[in-house]
Amino acid sequence: xxxxxxxxxxxxxxxxxxxxxxxxxxxxxxxxxxxxxxxxxxxxxxxxxxxxxxxxxxxxxxxxxxxxxxxxxxxxxxxxxxxxxxxxxxxxxxxxxxxxxxxxxxxxxxxxxxxxxxxxxxxxxxxxxxxxxxxxxxxxxxxxxxxxxxxxxxxxxxxxxxxxxxxxxxxxxxxxxxxxxxxxxxxxxxxxxxxxxxxxxxxx
Numbered sequence: 001x002x003x004x005x006x007x008x009x010x011x012x013x014x015x016x017x018x019x020x021x022x023x024x025x026x027x028x029x030x031x032x033x034x035x036x037x038x039x040x041x042x043x044x045x046x047x048x049x050x051x052x053x054x055x056x057x058x059x060x061x062x063x064x065x066x067x068x069x070x071x072x073x074x075x076x077x078x079x080x081x082x083x084x085x086x087x088x089x090x091x092x093x094x095x096x097x098x099x100x101x102x103x104x105x106x107x108x109x110x111x112x113x114x115x116x117x118x119x120x121x122x123x124x125x126x127x128x129x130x131x132x133x134x135x136x137x138x139x140x141x142x143x144x145x146x147x148x149x150x151x152x153x154x155x156x157x158x159x160x161x162x163x164x165x166x167x168x169x170x171x172x173x174x175x176x177x178x179x180x181x182x183x184x185x186x187x188x189x190x191x192x193x194x195x196x197x198x199x200x201x202x203x204x
Contacts, residue, residue, distance in 0.1 A: 005053060009043040009063040009070075020088070029086050033063075033072055035093035041065075051086060058102045058134045061091065073100060073131055094131035101128050101165060104135055106156075110143030112175045118142045121171040125153055129162035140173050149175040 012023070012030070020030045027047040032040050043065060053059050059074045072091035080087055094100055103124040112118055125138060138156055142149075154168035 005060060006062045006064065007045055007049055007053070009045055009065045011066060012042050012044045015042065024085065024087070029089055031089040031091055033070065033091045033093055034075075036095075038093070045089065047086075050089070054086075054089070056136045057105055060094070060131060060134065063091075071095065071131065073102075073134075096132055098131050099128050100131045100134070101126065102134055105137045106140060106172055107137045108140050108142055108173055110141045110145075112142050112145045112147070112149075114147070115178060116145070116147040116175050117178050118145070119174045119176055121174060122153070122166075125156060125170070125172070126165040127158060127162045128165055129159060133159055133161065135159050135162075142173060142175060145175045147175050147177045151175075 009031070010028075012019075014022075023030050023044055024047075029045045029047050029050050031043050031045050033043060034040050043063070045061075045063075050061075053061060054074050054077060061072050061074065063070045063072055071094050073094050074089060075092045076090040077086060078088040078090075079085065092100070103126050105124055106120070106122060108118050108120055110118075129135070135158075138158065140151055140156065142151070145151075150171060151173040152168060153164055153166045153170040153172055156164070156172065158164060
């Protein structure tokens, strides 16, 4: 892995909300490492560097913990709902070559044929892939696709060695013809005509 994914993590032995507040005040982030049958380990991560690394989904972080290197997968990021600051991170210990299950974002590119539009039905897809080969996203190219085209999970191009875990028939993107715009003036006139007809029938 590149150096840009490496962080120095500090082991911590103080817990609770008060301790977590002090950690965040020092521009650091409390985190817990789980996995491989070991006891959870509580660490502190450098705030700014960590925030930059976890902007993409399923980030892999290589941690230097007291001189020992650990490879970890970001599993959950807890944020303050108002201030959006990171309150806590859950990490899963992984090994090189080990396969993990992750949900990867789906990104649509291109323009369908004519006036057709692409409607994305699923925003992520679940795959099993090597921990060090997790794609940042899976791209669906809809360039020139005609209305009526359905792209399912089975049609996605996955990284080498990855296996699809989502239902292969899951609709990812549908190419459709946009509905004709409603003419408000014509619609209003039609409603008025219907109302008059209803009143006339009531008076008979």
